[in-house]
Amino acid sequence: MSDDIVSTNWLEKHLASPDIAIVDASWHLPASGRNARAEFTEGHIPGAQFFDFDEISDTESTLPHMLPSPEKFSSRMRRLGIGDGKRVICYDQAGLFSAARAWWMFKVFGHADVAVLDGGLPTWKAEGHPLEDGPARKPQERHFTARYQAMMVRDMAHVADALRSGSAQLADARSPGRYRGEEAEPRAGVRAGHMPGARNVHYATLLRADGTMKPADEIAEVFATAGVDLSKPVITTCGSGITAAILSLGLTLAGACSHALYDGSWTEWGGNPDSKIATGA
Secondary structure (H helix, E strand, O other), rough: OOEEEEEEHHHHHHHOOOOOOEEEEOOOOOHHHHOOOHHHOOOOOOOOOOOOOOOOOOOOOOOOOOOHHHHHHHHHHOOOOOOOOOOOEEEOOOOOHHHHHHHHHHHHOOOOOOEEOOOOHHHHHHHOOOEEEEOOOOOOOOOOOOOOOOHHOHHHHHHHHHHHHHOOOOEEEEEHHHHHHHHHHHHHHOOOOOOOOEOHHHHHHHHEEEEEEOOOHHHHHHHHHOOOOOOOEEHHHOOOOOOOOHHHHHHHHOOOEEEEEOOOOHHHOOOOOOOOOOOOO
């Protein structure tokens, strides 16, 4: 384990620790028909709070779950009982799909003491660890200080410049079919394909068959095989900024020198008729 990922056994031993805060950071694709909050009520890790990506976001944006302002993030974390000095553990109901996005958001807002639960809720349940149902326990509000880390976030202008100048590599976490433009995008009005020059590193290739993260050396090999040089800056991207954070987590675990996440991701790029796109491998 590392500072950025913890095991289910570790978490069970620390469930009663007063400095631990647990968030269920589950989010499902709109077409899945699943309701993350309803599933949280049916069963979650004891003491967990529900982290609502669609509400803890810039709700004025036309793009999905974009980063909120530092002030809004601070306000929402206070309501969840998460404050300065808390070690935050993020998990999700899929194993590892959206929890890394919450991990990245905490990092972006300057809260470095945050980790992802390896294997998430499926591993927790498979190993027989305790669950509780019903709504989240009412937390005591705490002071949370947000300090925005601009170097961790990239927008469309940054990405266009990186593609033009070669100042950073693009790593696309979407499936090979979506990357090549062979599968339709799940959101209306978004073209199929990828950013010219981007490399495809499907987020699932960083995971073992049981949904836990591969060790650092294997993660580094996955990126190298895809043509991504970890000694040079990397920008991660995906459909809407969720699974790109899995690549960001992997890059962190593998010791990459510099990386940031494109928040608007393919929803913004593919939805802009003036953006250049490529198809095929």
